[in-house]
Amino acid sequence: MGGALTLLVVLVGAGFGLSMIHIRAIAQRQINLDRCAGAAILDLREFLSKLKASNQRIEVARLATLPLLPTPSGPAALELFKQLLRVESWIQQSIRLVWIKHQVQWDTLPGLGCKLHDRPLRSLYPEFKFEVVEPEASVFETQSSRFLAALPREIRLRISVAKLKTEALLRLEQNHEWSVQWSE
Amino acid sequence: MNTRGQILIEHALVLLFLILPLMAGVIRWGTLEYHRTRCAYAGFLEARSRLIRENQAVTLNLNCGFGVSESITLVPLHEIESPDPLPSLSGWVSKASSLWEELSHFSSSSSEQDSG
Numbered sequence: 001m002g003g004a005l006t007l008l009v010v011l012v013g014a015g016f017g018l019s020m021i022h023i024r025a026i027a028q029r030q031i032n033l034d035r036c037a038g039a040a041i042l043d044l045r046e047f048l049s050k051l052k053a054s055n056q057r058i059e060v061a062r063l064a065t066l067p068l069l070p071t072p073s074g075p076a077a078l079e080l081f082k083q084l085l086r087v088e089s090w091i092q093q094s095i096r097l098v099w100i101k102h103q104v105q106w107d108t109l110p111g112l113g114c115k116l117h118d119r120p121l122r123s124l125y126p127e128f129k130f131e132v133v134e135p136e137a138s139v140f141e142t143q144s145s146r147f148l149a150a151l152p153r154e155i156r157l158r159i160s161v162a163k164l165k166t167e168a169l170l171r172l173e174q175n176h177e178w179s180v181q182w183s184e
Numbered sequence: 185m186n187t188r189g190q191i192l193i194e195h196a197l198v199l200l201f202l203i204l205p206l207m208a209g210v211i212r213w214g215t216l217e218y219h220r221t222r223c224a225y226a227g228f229l230e231a232r233s234r235l236i237r238e239n240q241a242v243t244l245n246l247n248c249g250f251g252v253s254e255s256i257t258l259v260p261l262h263e264i265e266s267p268d269p270l271p272s273l274s275g276w277v278s279k280a281s282s283l284w285e286e287l288s289h290f291s292s293s294s295s296e297q298d299s300g
Contacts, residue, residue, distance in 0.1 A: 005203075005207070006203070006207070009207050009210065009211065012211070012214075013210065013211070013214050016214045016215070016217075016218045017214070019218065019221075020217060020218055020221045023221050023222065023225050024221060024225075026225070027224075027225050027228055030228075030232075034232075038261050038264065041261065042261065042264065168261065179262060180261040180262050181236075181239045181260060181261050181262065182235065182236050182239075182260075182261060183236060184236050
């Protein structure tokens with residue numbers, strides 16, 4: 001009788017234990033998934049912030065250069081503007097290269113180091129039309145977007161693993177700042 | 185009483201005063217932990233849904249009954265400090281930025297000279 005009772009308790013306990021381990025594993029995986037998407041979208045925001053700062057520097061330089069053009073220091077100012085464009089183009093190209101590196105890493109090392117290697121990660125690193133500044137663009141361009149890097153208004157990053165999924169959203173707000181949040 | 189009877193009585197006493205209380209304790213502890221896990225998981229899912237819906241920090245103080253309480257806090261993304269994704273890049277981006285500051289300083293001083 002004692003043996004049967006012990007066996008029953010052990011079996012029931014094992015059932016409870018396995019169930020608890022399962023629930024905790026699901027919760028942990030969901031948290032990791034959320035963290036993974038969150039970290040990636042924060043990375044993307046950093047990329048875009050750097051691009052935006054670069055665009056702003058170009059725009060400020062353009063506005064500062066335009067009134068100088070008719071003056072005797074016009075050619076020097078124009079040359080300075082061209083040099084700035086070359087520097088900013090170099091910066092933006094480099095940011096683009098790092099973006100591409102992250103895309104490749106995302107595909108080869110799922111989740112940029114997220115602790116999800118035990119299950120295949122179904123996700124694509126976000127892509128957007130990435131136009132960097134033209135180093136030879138003219139300060140006279142009426143449409144300033146000609147020499148500014150094109151930036152997206154919204155980026156969604158979806159990740160799913162088995163039956164779990166998460167989504168993070170990066171959006172350009174009215175105040176021209178990017179907001180980040182988890183979404184569904 | 186023969187030896188067999190004595191063994192049976194000893195066995196029953198051990199069962200009654202040692203094994204049964206031990207098992208009852210283990211069962212109670214296991215059931216409580218299972219209850220806590222389920223309750224915390226349900227709370228986590230609820231907090232996560234609220235976080236997604238309201239996009240602000242969520243703190244849930246769960247009273248799961250049987251003296252079990254759990255607290256879950258989830259923080260929105262915009263409150264998390266952003267990691268620097270470009271550690272190798274940031275160095276020379278800042279160099280380029282300071283270069284640009286020098287250039288703009290030169291530009292502004294030349295415009296001042298012109299206007300002067």
